[in-house]
């Protein structure tokens with residue numbers, strides 16, 4: 488309420504209008520504090536959610552690391568088991584090769600033995616034959632002996648007997664028998680020699696057979712041993728395979744849970760990132776809110792100072808203007824214009840206007856904050872040029888300049904109440920009294936309602952005048968510039 492009254496009463500002059508007062512700024516600060524406080528819990532809440540999500544993520548990440556470590560360990564175990572398995576496979580292969588070789592050796596030794604056995608059989612047959620031959624020859628010899636004995640006996644009978652003519656034939660017969668015996672004996676010796684030979688051959692063959700049989704037995708033993716070695720190697724391999732089976736199972740289980748945990752961590756990471764973004768966004772907003780409140784405080788302070796200065800300057804100008812109006816006097820003209828300039832010049836009105844632009848909110852979009860009018864930009868006041876451009880180092884100022892000599896700078900300056908135009912000081916005339924030129928004048932808040940109304944009408948007229956002046960200014964004509972200068 489105060490803001491509105493203040494705005495109405497604290498209004499305007501031809502060029503300056505109070506758009507944004509201390510009251511407005513106070514109201515804006517209250518609204519900004521409300522906004523700040525309204526948003527703060529959301530920030531706290533999302534920060535809490537964020538830290539919960541981060542904890543959850545951290546825990547799940549450490550679970551992921553544990554699973555990964557265990558999987559690595561089990562993989563190492565299975566790797567070394569695999570190496571051992573490969574080695575055992577090689578061992579089995581080698582045993583199988585050994586067994587094959589033993590089988591070959593066994594087969595060849597068996598066939599050797601068989602051959603030797605056949606040789607033995609053959610040798611025995613030969614021996615039997617030669618033995619039969621010996622006994623046959625022995626019989627022949629015995630018969631030849633007997634025949635010889637018979638012939639010898641016959642010869643003796645013939646000699647001692649009575650048939651001498653039979654002696655030669657008996658003698659020849661005895662000799663024949665002797666020859667036959669010799670031949671038979673020679674044949675017997677021959678047969679005996681062959682028998683001895685065959686006997687030697689047979690015993691040699693038997694000896695060889697024995698050797699071959701022993702070799703076969705040894706080969707059999709070797710083969711049995713190789714078979715046993717292969718069987719045991721195969722058993723070890725099978726056992727190893729059995730042992731690695733549960734480890735394989737564990738690996739696939741761990742891989743599965745690792746994948747599941749990974750996707751969980753990914754999802755949690757996304758949630759965490761989103762929450763961090765939200766925190767950052769809200770924190771930025773919160774910081775901006777806080778900065779806005781701080782800016783509001785500074786604005787209140789600056790506006791208060793500016794308003795006080797303006798009020799004092801307005802009062803001073805009112806006093807001098809009224810004094811001049813009461814008794815128009817050239818000596819009062821200077822101070823009156825000085826007060827007018829002070830009121831209008833950059834120190835107060837222009838900078839105050841800038842301050843209002845700075846402090847008023849730029850938009851009307853936020854319903855929580857009071858809506859400020861669009862503040863037009865204000866041209867910097869031109870002021871009054873007091874230097875005529877003339878110098879007075881050696882001579883007095885030319886009387887036509889209507890100026891006095893400022894000995895500090897040796898320049899021809901205009902007196903207060905006059906301005907240098909085209910090198911001449913010209914009077915600015917009486918201080919403006921028209922309502923249009925009336926500077927900002929503070930009135931009391933407890934003014935009567937009819938007074939307020941009257942001022943409101945004045946404000947309206949001032950605004951219309953200003954709009955007209957602004958339009959003229961935009962047209963850019965020399966007249967507009969001149970009238971602006973006169974207005975200022």
Ligand SMILES: *[C@@H]1O[C@H](CO)[C@@H](O)[C@H](O)[C@H]1NC(C)=O
Nearest residue numbers: 542543544546547751754755
């Ligand atoms: C891991 O994340 C899940 C959500 O995906 C959550 O329910 C669980 O509590 C987390 N585990 C730990 C130890 O934080």
Ligand SMILES: *[C@@H]1O[C@H](CO)[C@@H](O)[C@H](O)[C@H]1NC(C)=O
Nearest residue numbers: 630631633634635636637638
């Ligand atoms: C020898 O004489 C005996 C009796 O006189 C006779 O039996 C035998 O057959 C004879 N032996 C030969 C080989 O002539």
Ligand SMILES: *[C@@H]1O[C@H](CO)[C@@H](O)[C@H](O)[C@H]1NC(C)=O
Nearest residue numbers: 802805806809810928929930
């Ligand atoms: C201006 O000055 C006159 C004379 O000193 C005084 O009567 C009047 O109340 C003043 N007006 C304001 C608005 O201060």
